[in-house]
Amino acid sequence: MMPSLFIAHGAPLLAIEDNQYTQFLEELGRTLPRPQAIVLFSAHWEANTQQVSDVDEYSTIHDFGGFPRALFEIEYPAKGDHELSKDIQELFSAHSISYNVHPERGLDHGAWVVLKMLYPEADIPVISMSVNPRLTPAEQYEIGKALSSLRERDVLVIGSGGTVHNLGILSMHDDSDTVDEWALEFDAWLEQHVNGWNLPTLFDYEDKAPAASMAVPPYGNEHFIPIFYAMGAADDVKEAKLLHRSYRYRNLSHSVWQFG
Template sequence: MMPSYFFAHGAPTIVLEDHAYNDFLKSFAANHPKPKGIVVFSAHWEEPVQTVSAVEGKYETIYDFGGFQKELYEMTYPAPGDLALSRKVSALFAERGIVSAKDEARGLDHGAWAVLKLLYPDADIPVVALSVNRHLSNEQQYEIGRALAELRKDDILIMGSGGTVHNLRQVNWGAAGVDSWAADFDQWLEEKLVSWDLPALFRYQELAPQARAAVPTSEHFIPLLLAMGAGDGTRKAELLHRSYQYGNLSLSAWEFQ
């Protein structure tokens, strides 16, 4: 089956940058089977009810950031929507008792398009975007991802886009190395993901070192739990890449087989 994935999306400028993580994302497609469709949970789309995009035609590109290079605002990612896949996603949610709504107009925010532009620059794979809700429990987040696991049999790539350590108040723009507190949190997280220790992961706010600094708000962490839930059947997690920017902004990629 197609694995599910978590990709950190870093800063919006990731599409312009030159570093190891950017290289990893650009080489991903050459080393993995091409999916028939992509279902993406973005940290930058928050709704109180699980929302499923149902865009007919191609997506608009949302520039949900300010003060960056002009080149960023000229980029587009006109991926096609897939109404049949949107309906399938909604049906899978309904089967699990997960209430969902559809959105027929919203474009792709940078949490989705910035990563997808590096992974699949031709924008030729149909995309269904999904919202996140920080007010649900970690167990509920996992179950939302698990509800979609069946899609993997149809070569649909389920991905979460966010960041494991994402505290913009703590970033150090001139830092060359990684702050110890960020590395400590990510190391704890790696151990729990590889061992698939759900009880610990669901209580990461209490148990993980430096959790409050690493995850001051949960919207960027939630996509990791969603992607992991989609891999529940096999329960095998592999860290594909991890590096850091600005002292503590974590750039990691996880595969859940």
């Protein structure tokens, strides 16, 4: 059965860099079972009602500024999958989850940066999905859980975001190996409770996790919550494995989790 994944998409620069994290993601794409399709929840698509894409071919959204021109020249023309989109809509209806179908939106960098490293040929159909930071973690988990049966059809579910992602306190000019202690403490707490699939504690991370307000600022929790969608998609197995963790700019976490 296909696992689900949580993948940190880091800064957009990853798309044109060669480092230990980009090399890991490229190797991951070669070693994972090849999926028939990908369903990806991106931190950069926020909506109050769950959005489900239904397109023929995606445009590439360059939703950032101040980066090298080479980033703006990247295109990732993945195809959609109308049948899979319809199946997702039926699953949401069966689980009483409200949704809207989006027939036009392209792939934002939370999606294409990750997909380009995993599957550079853009030859696997993709369904792009929104996230809703205003839901409770339990509700976000349930949305992922509604899609768990897709894994039996070799559909790869990905949550794209970042476990420690606070742009206000990054040190973009410090790309050394130094990591802020509070970031390490938060990720260590998360690892403990994800490995134990301790949902009540995880869902209450804002009050229980060390340095939660720094790792997951209230204005930026959209990057953390994709982990709940990805975990929910593996609710039938409830197994977790940390595949990779490294840091940039003192506290930007590059974590990859496999579930199921």
